Structures are given as structure tokens and as C-alpha cells.
Amino acid sequence: MDERYAYIGHEIVGAMVKTRLAEAGYTCADSVARASIVITYCASQTALEDAYFDEDGIVQGAGPRTMLIDLSAATPSFARELNAVAMVSDLVAIEAPLVVADVTLSDAFSDRGNLMCLVAGEDKDVEAARPLLELLVGSVQTTGGSGSAQMARAAYTLQASAQIMAAVEADALYRSTQRSSSSLETAFGRAGAMTSEAEQVLSAVNEGRFEGTYTVEMLMAELSAALMAADDVDLILPQAEACLHLLELLAVIGGAGKAPSALALVYGEEAACAANGLDWTRAEQAYPSGEEDDYDLDDDEFPPGFGTYSAN
The missing domain is CATH 1.10.1040.10 (N-(1-d-carboxylethyl)-l-norvaline Dehydrogenase; domain 2)
Structure with missing residues (x-):
């Protein structure tokens, strides 16, 4: 897998993502178009929809077969919509909502063991994304088809x-x-x-x-x-x-x-x-x-x- 990625979203989660992926040898691309992986985490449904579906959003800017990994908490219907749009746009969508075990820690994202991802998508796509997700979190739990992880x-x-x-x-x-x-x-x-x-x-x-x-x-x-x-x-x-x-x-x-x-x-x-x-x-x-x-x-x-x- 190409190790160039782009991150869009909340700065706190972004700092964790960038630190861990840099340690593993990944390169942060300067644009979605130059990345083979796009990782997102937004703190509102509106921001998430804008990030993906705006005129200049991820779906429009990503190249063919780009893997879209969303760490946000969203609705199952949004996850299914993104998956459907990704399929017709020759993209790969992985829903992987982030779970923080102890939310009271001063730095809740510093310990991989305090983090988990619930993951849904096509089996082969989930397995392709797993090595990257395991760099970010201590536990990756698959849930099934599109929408199941968000549920x-x-x-x-x-x-x-x-x-x-x-x-x-x-x-x-x-x-x-x-x-x-x-x-x-x-x-x-x-x-x-x-x-x-x-x-x-x-x-x-x-x-x-x-x-x-x-x-x-x-x-x-x-x-x-x-x-x-x-x-x-x-x-x-x-x-x-x-x-x-x-x-x-x-x-x-x-x-x-x-x-x-x-x-x-x-x-x-x-x-x-x-x-x-x-x-x-x-x-x-x-x-x-x-x-x-x-x-x-x-x-x-x-x-x-x-x-x-x-x-x-």
C-alpha cells in the first residue's frame, strides 16, 4: 500500500494520527489528490458531510482507488451513503468510528490501549486498512457491512x-x-x-x-x-x-x-x-x-x- 496519506478534521485527533503514522514511516501529503489514503475525524455531522461532499470535498478531489477511512461518530445512514458514493466514484470507504475508553484522562489519545476502532466495510478493504488502524489504536473490532460500525x-x-x-x-x-x-x-x-x-x-x-x-x-x-x-x-x-x-x-x-x-x-x-x-x-x-x-x-x-x- 502507498504510504502517503492526508488528514482532514479535528486537530486533537489529527495530532495523534500524524504522530503515529510518521513514526511508522507514512508521509503526510499536501493534498487529498496526492494521497492514497484519506483519514477524517469531524466533531459534527455537518462538518463531516461538508468534508466529503462539498464541491471541493474529498469525493471530488480524491484519485481512483483512494482509501477513505472515517474515524468520526456518524449515523449508519451517512456511512451507507458514503459507501455508495465511494463505490460509484471508484473509491474505497471504511467506517472506523473511534472509541475512547477512559474519557477523563488528561491526554486520552496518547495511549493506544485507551483507543479502539469499530470497523465496517468490504472484508478485503477492512483487512487492507487494518495494519494502519492498528498503528493508531489498541483494538480493531470488525462489525460487518456498511453502517454496522456506526450503529x-x-x-x-x-x-x-x-x-x-x-x-x-x-x-x-x-x-x-x-x-x-x-x-x-x-x-x-x-x-x-x-x-x-x-x-x-x-x-x-x-x-x-x-x-x-x-x-x-x-x-x-x-x-x-x-x-x-x-x-x-x-x-x-x-x-x-x-x-x-x-x-x-x-x-x-x-x-x-x-x-x-x-x-x-x-x-x-x-x-x-x-x-x-x-x-x-x-x-x-x-x-x-x-x-x-x-x-x-x-x-x-x-x-x-x-x-x-x-x-x-
């Missing part, structure tokens, strides 16, 4: 986001009880974790680790893709929608670039938010009085669950 990614995302939210809210309950229990003469420890994922989040919250290379923006992209996949089959997922709303709030007040453990700050004191660079006045600007009708709230309230804002 598996969506299922993983729904479970992972639920565990993050459950851990954060359990911790918020313990902390709130500690602040108000002095008269009860009751000692409370920290919230217990039922899974390793919850333990990772709780440890990060208790240690005040709210920064990392895997960001709230990335989790929002993954959860949005999962919700779009559900919408494609007319399925409503209230828990996932509530989680996305909370992530959107955190992003509005300045937390898009923080680690998902920063969700705990939304449930804490305003001073702790400010100390971590979060500004609640941004929420006032983004959700001015009178625009809460979608949530059936009074003018002085914020959507349910956003306790810090309504309390301050």
Missing part, C-alpha cells in the same frame, strides 16, 4: 453517556447532602461506582480533573450522531436527549473544550464554575427571558436539572 458506536455512546451522567448526578447528591447534613450528625462518603467507567468519572470529579484532550465537544458529537440514528428509525430517547441538553448548556457557559467530568461543575457552586473558567452570564445571553417556553418554565427558571443556574 455499534451509537449503542456504545448511549451507554457511556448514561454512565457519565449517572456518576455525576450521584456525586452531586452526595455533595449536596454533605453541605446540608451538619444538623443530622450524619457522615457521608463519596458516591460509589458500579462500573469502571463510573469510577473513572468519579475519580476525576473528586480530584478536580476537568481538562483533557477528549472533550465535551466530542461527546456531544457522538451523542448527536446516536440521536440522529434513533430519529432515522422514529425512536425517541429521552435520557440521551436530556444528557445532550446538559452538555449543550455546559458548552454555552464555556465548557466545550473541557473533559466530560466538567459536567459535575454544573451541579456545584457558582464560584467553582468561575474558578474553572465557566461563565453563567453566557447562559443568560443564550437563553434570554421568554425563550424558556419550550421547557414550560417560569421566566426566572432554567430547564430542569440545571440546578446551579436556577439556584444562583
Whole structure:
């Protein structure tokens, strides 16, 4: 396989890709047209569609038999569409959504063992892409035909986001009880974790680790893709929608670039938010009085669950 590649997309993932492939002797081409492999990772479905299908996008610019490897979380329907377009354009499409095991690490992408790809495509194409993918991640798991890897990614995302939210809210309950229990003469420890994922989040919250290379923006992209996949089959997922709303709030007040453990700050004191660079006045600007009708709230309230804002 020609070892010239091009990368398009998010800079954090791009830095990991370029470092690992450079160590393996791959050369980063200066354009899609000069590459035999194009690797993408976009943090929104819109950016991903633009990257591939714009007038000057990858599909138009890539040469015959170029291998397109997409690491993004997308919908199964997008994966199938890209595969169909690739086939008629004499290109090879591999869907390989990236999975980060411990999202709370300060550099979640530095350890190959913390990364996995779920991979779908034609068998011969998947096997051709496997050596490159194994340079990037510690585990490559094939899932079947076009769309299956993104479906598996969506299922993983729904479970992972639920565990993050459950851990954060359990911790918020313990902390709130500690602040108000002095008269009860009751000692409370920290919230217990039922899974390793919850333990990772709780440890990060208790240690005040709210920064990392895997960001709230990335989790929002993954959860949005999962919700779009559900919408494609007319399925409503209230828990996932509530989680996305909370992530959107955190992003509005300045937390898009923080680690998902920063969700705990939304449930804490305003001073702790400010100390971590979060500004609640941004929420006032983004959700001015009178625009809460979608949530059936009074003018002085914020959507349910956003306790810090309504309390301050």
C-alpha cells in the first residue's frame, strides 16, 4: 500500500494520527489528490458531510482507488451513503468510528490501549486498512457491512453517556447532602461506582480533573450522531436527549473544550464554575427571558436539572 496519506478534521485527533503514522514511516501529503489514503475525524455531522461532499470535498478531489477511512461518530445512514458514493466514484470507504475508553484522562489519545476502532466495510478493504488502524489504536473490532460500525458506536455512546451522567448526578447528591447534613450528625462518603467507567468519572470529579484532550465537544458529537440514528428509525430517547441538553448548556457557559467530568461543575457552586473558567452570564445571553417556553418554565427558571443556574 502507498504510504502517503492526508488528514482532514479535528486537530486533537489529527495530532495523534500524524504522530503515529510518521513514526511508522507514512508521509503526510499536501493534498487529498496526492494521497492514497484519506483519514477524517469531524466533531459534527455537518462538518463531516461538508468534508466529503462539498464541491471541493474529498469525493471530488480524491484519485481512483483512494482509501477513505472515517474515524468520526456518524449515523449508519451517512456511512451507507458514503459507501455508495465511494463505490460509484471508484473509491474505497471504511467506517472506523473511534472509541475512547477512559474519557477523563488528561491526554486520552496518547495511549493506544485507551483507543479502539469499530470497523465496517468490504472484508478485503477492512483487512487492507487494518495494519494502519492498528498503528493508531489498541483494538480493531470488525462489525460487518456498511453502517454496522456506526450503529455499534451509537449503542456504545448511549451507554457511556448514561454512565457519565449517572456518576455525576450521584456525586452531586452526595455533595449536596454533605453541605446540608451538619444538623443530622450524619457522615457521608463519596458516591460509589458500579462500573469502571463510573469510577473513572468519579475519580476525576473528586480530584478536580476537568481538562483533557477528549472533550465535551466530542461527546456531544457522538451523542448527536446516536440521536440522529434513533430519529432515522422514529425512536425517541429521552435520557440521551436530556444528557445532550446538559452538555449543550455546559458548552454555552464555556465548557466545550473541557473533559466530560466538567459536567459535575454544573451541579456545584457558582464560584467553582468561575474558578474553572465557566461563565453563567453566557447562559443568560443564550437563553434570554421568554425563550424558556419550550421547557414550560417560569421566566426566572432554567430547564430542569440545571440546578446551579436556577439556584444562583
